[in-house]
Amino acid sequence: MSTTKFDPAKDIPDLTGKSFFITGGTNGLGAHSAVHLANHNASHIYISGRNAQNAEKIIAQIRDSGSRTEVTFVECDLSSLSSIKQAMDAFVATAPRLDVLMCNAGIMAKPLGLTKDGYELQFGTNHLGHALLIKKLLPLLEKTSATGGDARIILLSSQGMFLHPKDGIDFDGLRTVQDFGIGGPWRRYGQSKLANMLYARQLSVHYPEIVSVSIHPGVVATDLLSSGKLWKRVSGYSTSLGLTLAPEEGAFNQVWAATVEREKIQSGSYYEPVGVVSDKKLDKTGQDDELAKKLWDWTEDALKEY
Template sequence: MFEWFFGKSFNPEHIPDLSGKVILITGGNTGLGKETVLQLAKHNPQEIFLAARTPSKAEDAIADIKTRVPNANISYIKLDLTSLASVKDAAEEIKSRSDRLDILINNAGIMAVPYSKTKDGYEIQFGTNHIGHSLLTKLLLPTLLETADQPGSDVRIINVSSAAHMMAPGIVYDQDLLESYITHRRYGQSKLANLLHARELQRRYPQITTTSLHPGVILTDLYASQKESNIFVRLALPLIKPFSLDVPGGAKNQLWAATADKKEVGSSYYWTPVGIKSGGSFWHAQKPQLAKELWDWTENELETQLKKLS
């Protein structure tokens, strides 16, 4: 009962040995992503690819992590999720540098920003958090599947979603119509899409352990960046703070999902911290037909975009 309410007792120091594993973490230069890189690096993976938009910030993060884990093999991959050309380039670079990929953590994201569109015409939060990660995952799937075919493999895809998926209006495909929704509902849609994407991946590719999760309420840079400009966040922060986690605490759920027993992790498509099984708190999250519908729509969009990039 206590575990169901408070979550599992999980200590990153007890992560099993990761020798031979190749790991990719998006948004690994700051916040939960950086903490995830740090903790995984302590357990001897073959290589960690840290994907981020700004080279200087990524290199600073790698240097800082190496002061604590001197032998860590961490490489920077330039990735701008608002540009599908950048996503394609990042995937090609990863495939050129490694013939295996054991763990993909789709961690990067933006939150509650004003309405605008990505370079490819998608609402900025939906385009960054869902479309960009969906293309990255699609392009890396052959490598993930090849790795999964190897004896003794344990391949995982982890989508960092959020309890904010409860604020989603459903999935609104009209990217212009999304301007009429408040920013937090648009953010909720992007997080619902992360959850549904993981759900459909889990159904289509059972040889890969795929799931999504809510990290908890963590006062990371996502909140700090909008504190001055967003009155909702400014008013909510004093109420949220007593119940919030620090960054090491907030990273635990994705670290657990990436390294705990694969049968347990794969038994749910969405987890609240730490390791509490959930079908998603919102009824849209519990619709398998919506997961398939979003998958089909996204695949069509990505194929169209890839033709433009070829």
């Protein structure tokens, strides 16, 4: 069931000349986003991830559909800052243009763990990894904006952000596994998704020439969400109400944000459902600009050597 009147087939404009970079573009919402964009003549789509075999399947699917969009796989591990640095430095050195960066990749409700750089696994992957990738690609996006283009950054947040710890982000514990006890995996997930939303707002402040927004895709039946007792309960309840989206529908919000006319999108805002500004639905923590600034400063310090 779709919760929006947005129809990609009719509402996405011709994308000739535009290039897109989609993290996690080898499966799930990222792959469906690539297909939607390729159907409207995007000039070049870059899909990043760790699975080259999955990437080849998506590339073949787009090619076999008759689309002339060029699709390139960029191997990159978001849980490793050195992997991101190496991949993005090489990308920036060769890519002629970038119009839209879609930060789609993510992990959810994982057991206790650390990234390769020693950060809590979900925060380090969902937020910090994307933050470094964004910093590396900002010069290309700024160039697009400076030459009359419409540069955008879309970060996938989630209503799961409301599961964040009491203070929103436990900065003192980010170099630990953050064992929050019962419900810990979801609190860590909520913390990372809150960070995605807050970071998009800060990007709009620091780079006003680039449209930066966060979105919630909805409750979507993807591989990312298909395991775990809690998800099965949520999924079953949502399905009974007709609220669970198919993956191709789950991609609608991010594709809308990537392609809608500039005057119809508000930089710095959080969108849920498709095309609806939902900043007032955020809790007190989500509306805390001081927390957003603290996150920005913490992130800048964490990434300064990269």
